[in-house]
Amino acid sequence: xxxxxxxxxxxxxxxxxxxxxxxxxxxxxxxxxxxxxxxxxxxxxxxxxxxxxxxxxxxxxxxxxxxxxxxxxxxxxxxxxxxxxxxxxxxxxxxxxxxxxxxxxxxxxxxxxxxxxxxxxxxxxxxxxxxxxxxxxxxxxxxxxxxxxxxxxxxxxxxxxxxxxxxxxxxxxxxxxxxxxxxxxxxxxxxxxxxxxxxxxxxxxxxxxxxxxxxxxxxxxxxxxxxxxxxxxxxxxxxxxxxxxxxxxxxxxxxxxxxxxxxxxxxxxxxxxxxxxxxxxxxxxxxxxxxxxxxxxxxxxxxxxxxxxxxxxxxxxxxxxxxxxxxxxxxxxxxxxxxxxxxxxxxxxxxxxxxxxxxxxxxxxxxxxxxxxxxxxxxxxxxxxxxxxxxxxxxxxxxxxxxxxxxxxxxxxxxxxxxxxxxxxxxxxxxxxxxxxxxxxxxxxxxxxxxxxxxxxxxxxxxxxxxxxxxxxxxxxxxxxxxxxxxxxxxxxxxxxxxxxxxxxxxxxxxxxxxxxxxxxxxxxxxxxxxxxxxxxxxxxxxxxxxxxxxxxxxxxxxxxxxxxxxxxxxxxxxxxxxxxxxxxxxxxxxxxxxxxxxxxxxxxxxxxxxxxxxxxxxxx
Amino acid sequence: xxxxxxxxxxxxxxxxxxxxxxxxxxxxxxxxxxxxxxxxxxxxxxxxxxxxxxxxxxxxxxxxxxxxxxxxxxxxxxxxxxxxxxxxxxxxxxxxxxxxxxxxxxxxxxxxxxxxxxxxxxxxxxxxxxxxxxxxxxxxxxxxxxxxxxxxxxxxxxxxxxxxxxxxxxxxxxxxxxxxxxxxxxxxxxxxxxxxxxxxxxxxxxxxxxxxxxxxxxxxxxxxxxxxxxxxxxxxxxxxxxxxxxxxxxxxxxxxxxxxxxxxxxxxxxxxxxxxxxxxxxxxxxxxxxxxxxxxxxxxxxxxxxxxxxxxxxxxxxxxxxxxxxxxxxxxxxxxxxxxxxxxxxxxxxxx
Numbered sequence: 013x014x015x016x017x018x019x020x021x022x023x024x025x026x027x028x029x030x031x032x033x034x035x036x037x038x039x040x041x042x043x044x045x046x047x048x049x050x051x052x053x054x055x056x057x058x059x060x061x062x063x064x065x066x067x068x069x070x071x072x073x074x075x076x077x078x079x080x081x082x083x084x085x086x087x088x089x090x091x092x093x094x095x096x097x098x099x100x101x102x103x104x105x106x107x108x109x110x111x112x113x114x115x116x117x118x119x120x121x122x123x124x125x126x127x128x129x130x131x132x133x134x135x136x137x138x139x140x141x142x143x144x145x146x147x148x149x150x151x152x153x154x155x156x157x158x159x160x161x162x163x164x165x166x167x168x169x170x171x172x173x174x175x176x177x178x179x180x181x182x183x184x185x186x187x188x189x190x191x192x193x194x195x196x197x198x199x200x201x202x203x204x205x206x207x208x209x210x211x212x213x214x215x216x217x218x219x220x221x222x223x224x225x226x227x228x229x230x231x232x233x234x235x236x237x238x239x240x241x242x243x244x245x246x247x248x249x250x251x252x253x254x255x256x257x258x259x260x261x262x263x264x265x266x267x268x269x270x271x272x273x274x275x276x277x278x279x280x281x282x283x284x285x286x287x288x289x290x291x292x293x294x295x296x297x298x299x300x301x302x303x304x305x306x307x308x309x310x311x312x313x314x315x316x317x318x319x320x321x322x323x324x325x326x327x328x329x330x331x332x333x334x335x336x337x338x339x340x341x342x343x344x345x346x347x348x349x350x351x352x353x354x355x356x357x358x359x360x361x362x363x364x365x366x367x368x369x370x371x372x373x374x375x376x377x378x379x380x381x382x383x384x385x386x387x388x389x390x391x392x393x394x395x396x397x398x399x400x401x402x403x404x405x406x407x408x409x410x411x412x413x414x415x416x417x418x419x420x421x422x423x424x425x426x427x428x429x430x431x432x433x434x435x436x437x438x439x440x441x442x443x444x445x446x447x448x449x450x451x452x453x454x455x456x457x458x459x460x461x462x463x464x465x466x467x468x469x470x471x472x473x474x475x476x477x478x479x480x481x482x483x484x485x486x487x488x489x490x491x492x493x494x495x496x497x498x499x500x501x502x503x504x505x506x507x508x509x510x511x512x513x514x515x516x517x518x519x520x521x522x523x524x525x526x527x528x529x530x531x532x533x534x535x536x537x538x539x540x541x542x543x544x545x546x547x548x549x550x551x552x553x554x555x556x557x558x559x560x561x562x563x564x565x566x567x568x569x570x571x572x573x574x575x576x577x578x579x580x581x582x583x584x585x586x587x588x589x590x591x592x593x594x595x596x597x598x599x600x601x602x603x604x605x606x607x608x609x610x611x612x613x614x615x616x617x618x619x620x621x622x623x624x625x626x627x628x629x630x631x632x633x
Numbered sequence: 634x635x636x637x638x639x640x641x642x643x644x645x646x647x648x649x650x651x652x653x654x655x656x657x658x659x660x661x662x663x664x665x666x667x668x669x670x671x672x673x674x675x676x677x678x679x680x681x682x683x684x685x686x687x688x689x690x691x692x693x694x695x696x697x698x699x700x701x702x703x704x705x706x707x708x709x710x711x712x713x714x715x716x717x718x719x720x721x722x723x724x725x726x727x728x729x730x731x732x733x734x735x736x737x738x739x740x741x742x743x744x745x746x747x748x749x750x751x752x753x754x755x756x757x758x759x760x761x762x763x764x765x766x767x768x769x770x771x772x773x774x775x776x777x778x779x780x781x782x783x784x785x786x787x788x789x790x791x792x793x794x795x796x797x798x799x800x801x802x803x804x805x806x807x808x809x810x811x812x813x814x815x816x817x818x819x820x821x822x823x824x825x826x827x828x829x830x831x832x833x834x835x836x837x838x839x840x841x842x843x844x845x846x847x848x849x850x851x852x853x854x855x856x857x858x859x860x861x862x863x864x865x866x867x868x869x870x871x872x873x874x875x876x877x878x879x880x881x882x883x884x885x886x887x888x889x890x891x892x893x894x895x896x897x898x899x900x901x902x903x904x905x906x907x908x909x910x911x912x913x914x915x916x917x918x919x920x921x922x923x924x925x926x927x928x929x930x931x932x933x934x935x936x937x938x939x940x941x942x943x944x945x946x947x948x949x950x951x952x953x954x955x956x957x958x959x960x961x962x963x964x965x966x967x968x969x970x971x972x973x974x975x976x977x978x979x980x981x982x983x984x985x
Contacts, residue, residue, distance in 0.1 A: 038914065046910045046919065053922045057929055072808045073940050075964065085791060097949075107949065115794055121881070122947060125803040131794050131865055135772075138790040142779070149744045150785035153778035156771055157748070158764070160755035163729060248771035252765060272918060279914040286835045357828035357835075357913055362657045369661055 025296050030306025034280065038310075076126035079106040081333050086110050089137035095129045118528055139249050152247040175225035182269065262393050263376045265326060266336050273340075274347040277311040278360050281351035285437045299580035304425065308344060313633035328399050335395040335410070338417045339375060343367065345424035352428045352436070353446040362584045374478055389413050390477045416477070419470035426467070430454050451513040458520070461511060462537030463529050465596075468506035469541035475502045507534045507592065508599035512610050513604045522604040531597025538596070539589045591624050637847045641855025642862070645829060649859075659867070662817050689766050691715045692724035692733040699739035699747050706774035707737075712768045715972040728752060735763050743871045747778060806880050811946045812939040814871040815888065819896045820924055825860040826903035827913070827920045832910040839981040849981040850973060857900050857969070864896035865889050872946070883948030891945070895938060897965025899924060899970045908979055 074097040078090050081101050088097045090110070099106050107126035109116045114131070117123045145151035251566040284290030284307075293303055316337055323332040350363035375391045388394040391412045395405055430453035431437070436446065454464055511530050520526045595617040602613020693703050693715045700717060707715035713972045716733065718724040736752040749771060753763045776793065783789055830853070833839050842849055869889050872882045882888070906920045931938050936957040944950035945958075 028636075046915055050915075050919055050922060053919070053926055057922055057925045072804060072943065075804070075808070075944060075947060075949060079952075089791060105951075121803055122949070127794075127797055129804075131796065134791050134793055138793070141788055141790060142786075145786055145788070147785045147787075149746050150782040151779065152775070153745070153782055154747045154749060154771060154775040156744070156751055156765075158751045158753065160760065161752050162755045163731065248768055248775050251768045251771070272921070275917050276914040277920075279912075279917065283835065283913070286737060286832075287837065356648070356831040358825055361659070361824055361828050361917075365661055366657060372734060593838070 020389065023299075023302055026302045027306040027309060030293075030298070030303055031309040034307050035310045038276070038280065051083050058194045076108065076122070076129055077103070077106040078126070078130065079109040081111075084110060086134065088131070089134045092137060092140075093129070093133035096126075096133055113536070136249075150495065154248055155246065155529040156248055156251060157245045158251055234433055239612045248510060262396055263372060265322050266319065266393070266396075267339070267343075267368070267372055267375065269322070270315060270340055270343045271364070273311055273315050273318070274343050274364055274367070277308070277344060278347045278351040278354075278364050280307065281313075281348055281358070282354060282357065282360050285352075288438050290437060291434065294432075294434060294437075300429050304348070304432060308348065308425075311344055315344065323396075328396055331399040331405060332396045333408075335392040335414060338414045338421065339371065339392055341421040342417050342424070343371060345421040345428070346371070349424050349428045349450070352431050352450075353443045355440050355443075359443075374474065390480070392417065408590055409515070416470045420474055423467045423470060427451070427454065446517055448509075448513040451510040452517045454518065455510060455514045455519060458526075458529055460512065460531055462533040462540075463509055465534045465537030465612070466511075466512045466541030468538070472502055472506045485499075492629065493626075496625045497618075500618045500625060503538070503592075504595060504621055507538050507596045508603060508610070508614060508617070510534075511596070511600045512607070515600075516607075520604075524601065524604075527600040527604045528597050531595075531600035532593045532602065535589065535592030535594070535596040538592045542588070542592075591621065595620050636960055637851045638855045638858060641847070641852055642859040645856055645859035646863075649825075658821055662814070662821075662867075662871075665813070665817065689713050689735065689763050690733045691767070691770075692718045692736045693728050693739070694721045694724040694736070695739035696741050699741055702747070702777065702813075703737055703739045703749070703770075703774060706777065707770045709773050710766060710770040713770055715762075725752070728754075734759075735767055737767070742753060747774070749774075780782040802852040806875070807943045807947045808939070811875070811882070812942045814875070815868045815892050815942050816895070816928070816938070816947060818867040818871075819892060819899050822864040822896050823859040823899040823903035823920060824917070825863075826856055826900045827907045827916050829856050829860070830907035831911050831916050832906075835913065837937045842981055849979065850976045853904055853972070853976050857904060857972075860903075861893075861896045861900040865893045881948075882946050884950065885947045887945050887950075887955060887958050888942060891938065891942060894958065894961035894963075894965040898927065898961075898968050901965075901968040902927065904972055905975065908975065 067297050072095045075095050077097045079099050079101045080087055080090050082098075087098065088156055090096045101109060101111065107118050107120075107123045108130055110130070115127070117127045136485045142151040204471045284293070294300070316333070319333055319336045319340060323329070323336070326332075343591045347364055350367060351360055354360040354363050375393050389409055389412055395410060398405055427450045431446065433453075436453075438448055442448070451464065454460060476499055477496060479502075511527075511534055514520055514530070515522060520530065598620065599610065599613045602610040602616075605613075689712060691707055691713060693700050693707065694717070695703075700981060704715045704717060707713050711884065715737075716725065721736075721738050724733070724738070727733045728736050734754060736750075738750040738752075740748050740750075742748045749765055751771075753767065776790075779786075779790060796828055833852075839849070839852075841854065869885060869892075872885055872888060876882050902923050903920050907916050910916050910919060928938075936953055938961070941954045941957050944954050
């Protein structure tokens, strides 16, 4: 016990020492002159940005030319519009001519766009004129009070699996067949906790409005209307529709600073690899894990500090910080792996850009579907939006959103640390080969294959979630086969790449027996890891057809089926294990015969997997 | 004179090809463009009632006379249909049951104004679509009512020309997509110069220059040529791609000149930053801030690059825009000459 403690303390000391060294070394590269130049540049850029935001930079200034006489009643409207550029009527190079009697438009797309812009300009000119009128009640004869009311969360018709009366509730065993959605016909259903009665048949809901005022916490992200704009009152022109993508603003606020952090972090890691500089550190009696932890710590702390500052600025609390920091960790983890693989600064730049584009998409795309809660929850930014709206977030949903990201970051660091050794750091090999090296470095015996398969689950999960989020917009008939194909491709790759790496490194003999053993182990590891996708059920993703399609073949949730004998349940439970073992053995056999054979075997395994998935989905559906 | 520079430029391009980074760079640009168009198509279809087939049903309740006016205004709007309800509570029930998407309750106030209480669903994207349509209908109502009260107004409002069909994505293509595709390669090119120079310093390979028959200036020139030449080529390729996609891009030679001038400025900035602080971390940070400064600063000018590019591509640019392009090319040349002046005074072995 005390032995463990002393060891831990020793590790912590080493990590801290390296972190301090990293900070002081970085500070050393920044001389005073550069720091001053940088600071001045930041201040000037900030000032300009503020000025631009205040003055309004018109991207569309003077876009269209309008021929108009200066005594025309419309002249002022055109002149005051920034998009339109008034020209004399005689000018032939115009898109639009406004004369006394009529408006002539060039018969081009540009002409039609100019006409729309002209119409908008007249409309806003009228508003300005009316604002100056004495008799305001005649100038603005209509007064609007706009209110936003929440309704139970909306799920597009047809995309909802029938029978889930409890929606996200899950554990309520109401089962199928009950009198659920049938009454309303529009396919709605209460998604809220405790919304037991609201989603039922028509007449009972006559005082639903009152109930709504009482605060049924529908977990929609509707709070955004009150975030941006809110209830308004005034003339119709004063209504400004709420900006629907609050998460876009949040994504930029939180993720843009992270890009600066990973730039510096990536440079620092790659610097160690140039001219064998990191060799001294490697020969010191410190484990690679400690070195990496020490080097990462300052950047992680920086990310946390920036996140806290931004969260405080937008009014978020602890939950917001806890939701965003894992994204920062994943940024750092993938940059670390990228910097371990990259051969030059140029390559690193592209790796960093790819990382940030991919992660921004991952956090942003699902958040678009804010009115379909389970999809939106894929992105941790949804948690932030909800935290800002003052809603509470159940632990299960929090884990569903943040868990895969944290796990993926951990596995990436593990992979990177695996190649944090002389033969990989100081050699110039193409990125795919380095990736295989990194996988291979984690394999010491046959059992490791199972572990690696299990560890691939977070990435499989993230990739499948992204696929669901992207495919969600398409009609269900089309998406179901596509999602099944995507799932098959992703899972087969996850089960076989490390086996290929092991064979390429001649770690195992290239025999049929060893490929069967490795395939079986890989399938087993994947199967065990996949059981963790039960988390998906907690968050209610399974209430969507698409979610069920993606996860049903893994056997999750089959136990819910009523009236099925225990033996069948057991069979269904173990069927995925058989599938994974079979397909993994196929690819393992291919991998043992070389890379082109692997490609063929992979295609075969994907086909088997796809057929199996289609069978399961149609059997369950 | 020319050959060592060309050789170095070729070597730079070769390393890009070998690492396949250029493929990645193009893929990323394509992705960013596709993603932003996806967003905008989504956004525009929300804000433009004619663009989407999304139908909004509105429950209308309240004073008989006001309801009639309101229904007429709602009827003129595309994608909006009104249903009269006898009472507000019945309308609200329909709203909660999702038979309608919004509720309008009209009443005549004491001052003769029409008061409309509007209720919209609070569900993010859908809210925007509903509110935009409601606003257009209410503005129509306002215009009708205003016309009835014109006797009390000092100035008559201008009569509004009838609405016409026009592609809602049109403006976006030229004001956002074209500048984005033109300037993104420029930014990446500058970043390449920073990477390339800081790496030479970090690896100590510049020392070899002492024995090689190439000057430091020639090395810098070669790198600038490779990176700076890439941007205009990419920009023109994007413009041709847009052409194929059905968007007419006018004055491509002028756009080419503009990107060339701008990339001369930006790669000069990258090289200058890399020479003054050869550590990549600091250099990339300073470079990013500097580029931000260039783009933010020029956007305040009356002929900002983004706006000029949009007008050139649209074919509505006057002489001013062409003068601006010429000016930009001139600034680029001056920057390159200035950099040459600095580079001649730098000893590459003192860097780092």
